[in-house]
Amino acid sequence: MKKLFKEIANSIVAPRGFLASGVFCDIKRLGTGKGSDKGQKRDLALIVSEVPAAVAGMFTTNQVCAAPVKVCVERVKRGTAQAVVVNSGNANACTGQQGLQDARAMTAWLARHLHMPVEHVLVGSTGRIGVKLPMANVRAGIDEAVTLLDHSPAGAAHAVEAIMTSDTRPKQFAVEFKLDGKTVRIGGICKGAGMIQPGMSVTGARPAALSQGLHATMLCFLTTDAAIEPKTLRTALSEAVARSFNRITVDGDMSTNDTVLLLANGLAGNRKFGLRTSEFGIFQSALNQVCLELAKMIVRDGEGVHRVVTVRVNGAKSVVDADAVARAVANSALVKTSWHGGDPNWGRIMDAIGYSPAAVVEEKIDIGYSAPGGRKILWSLKRGQPARATFKQLCAAVAPKEFDLHIHLNLGKAGAVIYAADLTEAYVDFNKGDVADPGSLGG
Amino acid sequence: MKKLFKEIANSIVAPRGFLASGVFCDIKRLGTGKGSDKGQKRDLALIVSEVPAAVAGMFTTNQVCAAPVKVCVERVKRGTAQAVVVNSGNANACTGQQGLQDARAMTAWLARHLHMPVEHVLVGSTGRIGVKLPMANVRAGIDEAVTLLDHSPAGAAHAVEAIMTSDTRPKQFAVEFKLDGKTVRIGGICKGAGMIQPGMSVTGARPAALSQGLHATMLCFLTTDAAIEPKTLRTALSEAVARSFNRITVDGDMSTNDTVLLLANGLAGNRKFGLRTSEFGIFQSALNQVCLELAKMIVRDGEGVHRVVTVRVNGAKSVVDADAVARAVANSALVKTSWHGGDPNWGRIMDAIGYSPAAVVEEKIDIGYSAPGGRKILWSLKRGQPARATFKQLCAAVAPKEFDLHIHLNLGKAGAVIYAADLTEAYVDFNKGDVADPGSLGG
Numbered sequence A, B: 001m002k003k004l005f006k007e008i009a010n011s012i013v014a015p016r017g018f019l020a021s022g023v024f025c026d027i028k029r030l031g032t033g034k035g036s037d038k039g040q041k042r043d044l045a046l047i048v049s050e051v052p053a054a055v056a057g058m059f060t061t062n063q064v065c066a067a068p069v070k071v072c073v074e075r076v077k078r079g080t081a082q083a084v085v086v087n088s089g090n091a092n093a094c095t096g097q098q099g100l101q102d103a104r105a106m107t108a109w110l111a112r113h114l115h116m117p118v119e120h121v122l123v124g125s126t127g128r129i130g131v132k133l134p135m136a137n138v139r140a141g142i143d144e145a146v147t148l149l150d151h152s153p154a155g156a157a158h159a160v161e162a163i164m165t166s167d168t169r170p171k172q173f174a175v176e177f178k179l180d181g182k183t184v185r186i187g188g189i190c191k192g193a194g195m196i197q198p199g200m201s202v203t204g205a206r207p208a209a210l211s212q213g214l215h216a217t218m219l220c221f222l223t224t225d226a227a228i229e230p231k232t233l234r235t236a237l238s239e240a241v242a243r244s245f246n247r248i249t250v251d252g253d254m255s256t257n258d259t260v261l262l263l264a265n266g267l268a269g270n271r272k273f274g275l276r277t278s279e280f281g282i283f284q285s286a287l288n289q290v291c292l293e294l295a296k297m298i299v300r301d302g303e304g305v306h307r308v309v310t311v312r313v314n315g316a317k318s319v320v321d322a323d324a325v326a327r328a329v330a331n332s333a334l335v336k337t338s339w340h341g342g343d344p345n346w347g348r349i350m351d352a353i354g355y356s357p358a359a360v361v362e363e364k365i366d367i368g369y370s371a372p373g374g375r376k377i378l379w380s381l382k383r384g385q386p387a388r389a390t391f392k393q394l395c396a397a398v399a400p401k402e403f404d405l406h407i408h409l410n411l412g413k414a415g416a417v418i419y420a421a422d423l424t425e426a427y428v429d430f431n432k433g434d435v436a437d438p439g440s441l442g443g
Helices: A067-076 A096-114 A135-147 A153-163 A230-242 A278-300 A319-330 A333-341 A346-355 A391-397 A425-431 B067-076 B096-114 B135-147 B153-163 B230-242 B278-300 B319-330 B333-341 B346-355 B391-397 B425-431
Strands: A018-023 A044-060 A080-090 A121-128 A171-179 A182-191 A219-224 A259-264 A308-316 A366-370 A378-382 A402-408 A414-421 B018-023 B044-060 B080-090 B121-128 B171-179 B182-191 B219-224 B259-264 B308-316 B366-370 B378-382 B402-408 B414-421
Touching: A018 A135, A018 A153, A044 A067, A044 A135, A044 A153, A044 A219, A044 A230, A067 A096, A067 A121, A067 A259, A080 A096, A080 A135, A080 A153, A080 A219, A080 A259, A096 A121, A096 A135, A121 A219, A121 A259, A153 A171, A153 A182, A153 A219, A171 A278, A182 A278, A219 A278, A230 A259, A230 A278, A278 A308, A278 A414, A308 A319, A319 A333, A319 A346, A319 A402, A319 A414, A333 A346, A333 A414, A333 B425, A346 A366, A346 A378, A346 A402, A366 A391, A378 A391, A425 B333, A425 B425, B018 B135, B018 B153, B044 B067, B044 B135, B044 B153, B044 B219, B044 B230, B067 B096, B067 B121, B067 B259, B080 B096, B080 B135, B080 B153, B080 B219, B080 B259, B096 B121, B096 B135, B121 B219, B121 B259, B153 B171, B153 B182, B153 B219, B171 B278, B182 B278, B219 B278, B230 B259, B230 B278, B278 B308, B278 B414, B308 B319, B319 B333, B319 B346, B319 B402, B319 B414, B333 B346, B333 B414, B346 B366, B346 B378, B346 B402, B366 B391, B378 B391
Parallel strands: A080 A121, A219 A259, A308 A402, B080 B121, B219 B259, B308 B402
Antiparallel strands: A018 A044, A044 A080, A044 A259, A171 A182, A182 A219, A308 A414, A366 A378, A366 A402, B018 B044, B044 B080, B044 B259, B171 B182, B182 B219, B308 B414, B366 B378, B366 B402
């Protein structure tokens, strides 16, 4: 990314004409008494545009795919939407026909309140897998959330809280830029900390090229006041997700519920633009920036994560090879534990490169480290053999909370980047689960 | 395996005409003083046949492959060998031309002592990656080990100790059976605890069908006094490894050094047998049993492992699909941590099945548990929906140290089995490494 756009506050309500809210309606059935318990984390969010908006979406390619994803895939195809209802605490995944009915019923309940066609309402869920949604609670939550819909920062802040599960902090970002003299804004909120290695596509179907190893629930809801055709919006979102959410991994597990939705309501008043225009270039760059910032927040807040490592592979014969090498290294239990330990163990990195499905030649591989985004690389290995850096220097290179790992295969011109994390005792401890709270973690 | 053969003692020296020894020669350069320090774990082993033997080998398909593997791949092709020298503490991997010279020099040094052609001597290494072998120590170790070569159980016990790295216990097994009236024995020793998901082939080259995800250093040395042609021996070993070592995973990382060698010296005096004979069937079954027992010992002694889970996939459209599902589940960080926690979390299992490269249909999947090898399955999920078992019953099913996980895809007739392990805080703690001891762990 060459140009960085101006960061602004208020995430999803920064663009004109968007409202949001978030409430607690006890979707995990904590049984803390009747009605809304103000001491509990919110668990149901609404995002609404004042006017119908162009919509684009990207969805998990997991073949076991949650009911809300199935509903969205169908509705997003129409290209128009106006509202999103999202719950945490229950993924509504592996819930069969009842799950599908419940997902549709959530949208219908909201559509009735807002007097809009049910097809214009989208839905997202995250939380336990395999548990039926407590629909009475959900309906009560929607009833309350509708009354709280708000243009103010509080609405967005409540919505982002409501979509969190194992997240330790809210994740939101927005930018502002000009398109033919008009001020345009893009904002987003997201969640995700475990079950994170998204591989999303427009239809939820797997592209052949991505079939190897693409594997969070991560949810991301983006808003913009740009005026743009749905088809153009879809192209922009596919590109932005390919460079951001589809390039992160916390634990290598692709969720049943991964969803990114982008609503563009046109209230900025710019002229609509086509794919081969400078306006599209600007919009794409701004959307890329928002998605990448949000994606990196997910990795940094990954379950038990102590260190964030950007794996940069270059010199591969093909992008597929570069991606395969980056993912093999980024998902190797031994490499990830060495990152946790601050150990510049290149043997484990070489091992993972070697077993990746990519074609590699041991004697050509370079491995080095830099500061995040830095150009000055401290080489650990050159052409498969230890370089001049001392062990002390290498330890210093992998000591920061964030660093870049550079792998040059020296076989071709293709590259790939994966935003990865270490593997810690805290991850294991968190995910070994609490048998007293069955199925507490999931999609 | 239908028929179990009689287990006997003395592993690699149980078959007639084999000798073994193991010594300490400070290959990790602990610097504990000159000469052999009797307080240290042995680190160099010899296995020798009194007469030249038929030989077969299986080697890591990792493209980054250690020098001893390269030397063995070439020499095993000839079909005859008589001795093996193995060291722990240093993998002699990523050591370039010097590493190759050192591996060959080890075999030459032993060949001179034993007055045999250097081509009849094989070599194995396990330990640190990327560190040159201390050849003076290695030569001194071989000098001492040659004087200690022994037919007695002590020789085998010292050899198995010498090949251990992070192993907490020695791994050895042997069986005895009859072939045309003659008593034949097969024995083996092995090591391996981390960097374990072997995918070995005869040449170290990757078969296309195994290219997805096959990923220890595990070393295994097998001896038999059966009389058998090298070509027949190779077929038997390929089959036995395909059903055992190539079906285990501890952490999903395939090593640079995985090696299985089998020497058959013919001293049992049986008539040589061809592939389509009842004798071959008996020999194959016995070899399968030895390899499977040894492979399971590796999983049980895996780094930090608390629970061992046999993942049995059935009803797949193809063996490749069944294998892909079994490995996705067996290597999922979230599934493995739930096993550690004793949590029968089927949502995570469904998630991993869904993102595997195999074709699956959520609504057809059954998931259940049994005792190891048991036929009575407690179903957790039937046709994608929770079965009648209570959460308490399911918790009881996953509470034992070992259990079987059954996944029925209900799409076809193919199946696959993977011997897997949980992921624990102890694994992370062990592998985050000791920066004060650079590169302490590896191939």
